[in-house]
Amino acid sequence: MNDVARNLVAVKQRISEAAERSGRTADSVSLVAVSKTWPVDHVQLAVDAGQNIFGENKLQEGQDKIPAMDQSLEWHYIGGLQRNKVRKVLDLFHWVHSIDSLKLAKYTDGVAADLGVKPKVLLQVNIGAELSKGGFTLDGLGEQFSEMVALENIELRGLMCIPPAVAEPDQARKFFKAMVTLRDELIDKHRVELPELSMGMSGDFEVAIEEGATMVRVGSSIFGGRNYQK
Ligand SMILES: *Cc1c(COP(=O)(O)O)cnc(C)c1O
Numbered sequence: 001m002n003d004v005a006r007n008l009v010a011v012k013q014r015i016s017e018a019a020e021r022s023g024r025t026a027d028s029v030s031l032v033a034v035s036k037t038w039p040v041d042h043v044q045l046a047v048d049a050g051q052n053i054f055g056e057n058k059l060q061e062g063q064d065k066i067p068a069m070d071q072s073l074e075w076h077y078i079g080g081l082q083r084n085k086v087r088k089v090l091d092l093f094h095w096v097h098s099i100d101s102l103k104l105a106k107y108t109d110g111v112a113a114d115l116g117v118k119p120k121v122l123l124q125v126n127i128g129a130e131l132s133k134g135g136f137t138l139d140g141l142g143e144q145f146s147e148m149v150a151l152e153n154i155e156l157r158g159l160m161c162i163p164p165a166v167a168e169p170d171q172a173r174k175f176f177k178a179m180v181t182l183r184d185e186l187i188d189k190h191r192v193e194l195p196e197l198s199m200g201m202s203g204d205f206e207v208a209i210e211e212g213a214t215m216v217r218v219g220s221s222i223f224g225g226r227n228y229q230k
Pocket residue numbers: 034036057078079162201202203217218219220221
């Protein structure tokens with residue numbers, strides 16, 4: 001077995017144990033394998049090991065890899081999204097995790113109508129209220145949520161967050177809890193379905209699952225450490 005295949009087995013085992021601790025089964029959590037910086041042949045090792053959901057944070061990398069790989073794979077765009085990239089992102093990716101403003105949601109809705117696609121989207125929440133990070137503020141999301149629910153060409157599936165960097169995974173727990181509370185409040189108030197919570201990365205995915213994550217975005221624990229110099 002190669003390293004990627006071995007890592008995948010280990011990550012899935014940890015997902016399954018964390019899901020059990022939260023009273024759920026492993027199949028209630030989808031694993032988005034974050035393949036950013038890795039070339040097609042390395043990503044293919046994960047496909048050969050049975051992985052079929054992948055995440056990228058740059059359009060250019062998606063353009064390089066997605067058309068070159070099996071067309072049955074599901075691709076999630078998880079990076080910051082500028083308007084001028086929306087059309088190409090919707091052409092390639094099935095999910096967008098990073099809708100971070102009402103303006104971008106409306107724009108994406110218009111492009112989706114134009115292209116005749118209906119992307120699944122998540123709203124990114126700046127759960128740690130960090131100045132350096134994008135995403136909806138809690139207040140902003142509350143005020144603008146109904147306008148986003150009304151958009152008909154995007155399928156609003158849930159919320160995503162990248163919590164503040166912490167020394168110990170357990171310190172991220174309060175942010176994951178806050179995401180669950182926020183999601184539950186939105187469901188209560190707007191009577192919508194909001195089934196997905198995309199939270200948890202290599203360093204903290206088990207804590208995220210214990211608190212209710214339904215999607216974890218895991219890169220380095222599967223593919224190895226990234227080299228951005230390459
Ligand atoms: C890179 C990235 C991940 C994966 O990070 P790892 O720590 O390597 O698991 C998850 N989410 C986003 C938005 C990322 O950019």
